[in-house]
Amino acid sequence: MISMKVKTPIIIVNFKTYEEATGKKAVKLAKICEYVSKKYDINIAISPQFCDIFQISQFVKKILILSQHIDSIYPGPYTGHISPLSIKQSGAIGTLINHSERKLDLEKIRKCIELTKKYGLISVCCSANVNESKEIAKFDPDFIAYEPPSLIGTGISVSQTKPEVVTKTVNEIKKINPEVKVLCGAGIMKGEDVKKALELGTVGVILSSGVVKAVNPKKVLIEFAESIK
Numbered sequence: 001m002i003s004m005k006v007k008t009p010i011i012i013v014n015f016k017t018y019e020e021a022t023g024k025k026a027v028k029l030a031k032i033c034e035y036v037s038k039k040y041d042i043n044i045a046i047s048p049q050f051c052d053i054f055q056i057s058q059f060v061k062k063i064l065i066l067s068q069h070i071d072s073i074y075p076g077p078y079t080g081h082i083s084p085l086s087i088k089q090s091g092a093i094g095t096l097i098n099h100s101e102r103k104l105d106l107e108k109i110r111k112c113i114e115l116t117k118k119y120g121l122i123s124v125c126c127s128a129n130v131n132e133s134k135e136i137a138k139f140d141p142d143f144i145a146y147e148p149p150s151l152i153g154t155g156i157s158v159s160q161t162k163p164e165v166v167t168k169t170v171n172e173i174k175k176i177n178p179e180v181k182v183l184c185g186a187g188i189m190k191g192e193d194v195k196k197a198l199e200l201g202t203v204g205v206i207l208s209s210g211v212v213k214a215v216n217p218k219k220v221l222i223e224f225a226e227s228i229k
């Protein structure tokens with residue numbers, strides 16, 4: 001099965017397991033993302049917790065929903081695992097893989113990407129450095145999101161403080177697999193961080209606390225939208 005096309009530039013909001021993005025609050029935040037996406041004509045995807053995917057999908061129809069992880073399994077006797085089929089049937093169109101808070105070894109990453117292709121899901125594979133990005137590019141994911149773990153949740157932007165690593169990551173990935181779209185994330189807080197990420201050759205960003213923990217998430221998302229117009 002061929003996975004759907006995702007428009008870029010794109011901003012992915014990872015809800016992680018923050019209380020501000022759990023249950024009813026997750027639905028509210030998802031609706032804000034959808035509102036800004038429609039009104040400002042920018043592509044926003046969200047990555048809520050597994051248990052919130054279905055209820056969000058009932059209210060939010062115009063933006064893409066990604067799960068935060070899948071296990072490399074087919075439906076069957078795998079208690080406590082997350083099957084790609086279940087996230088698809090809950091309303092997700094794709095998944096993050098190998099987030100630095102949910103690391104997988106290379107073989108599992110390969111299998112997960114293979115499964116996303118079988119189920120027609122979008123794969124957004126995270127990587128912590130250039131070398132890991134290069135290895136993952138060989139598996140042909142839809143996206144690789146470079147996120148240096150040391151900057152995650154710090155409010156210090158990867159695009160502002162590691163511009164040369166972002167560009168190197170984009171270039172090295174393209175040498176191996178020009179089809180892979182590259183994102184960056186960690187510490188993205190402002191419109192200028194998003195703008196800079198695009199200038200460095202990425203097709204977007206993945207972020208969490210800058211929106212989820214913001215006093216006014218809508219305002220932050222509007223700032224992002226305006227920065228890339």
Ligand code: G3P
Nearest residue numbers: 152153186187207208209
């Ligand atoms: O997946 C997004 C991420 O790990 C970055 O988190 O809070 O630095 O935007 P944050």
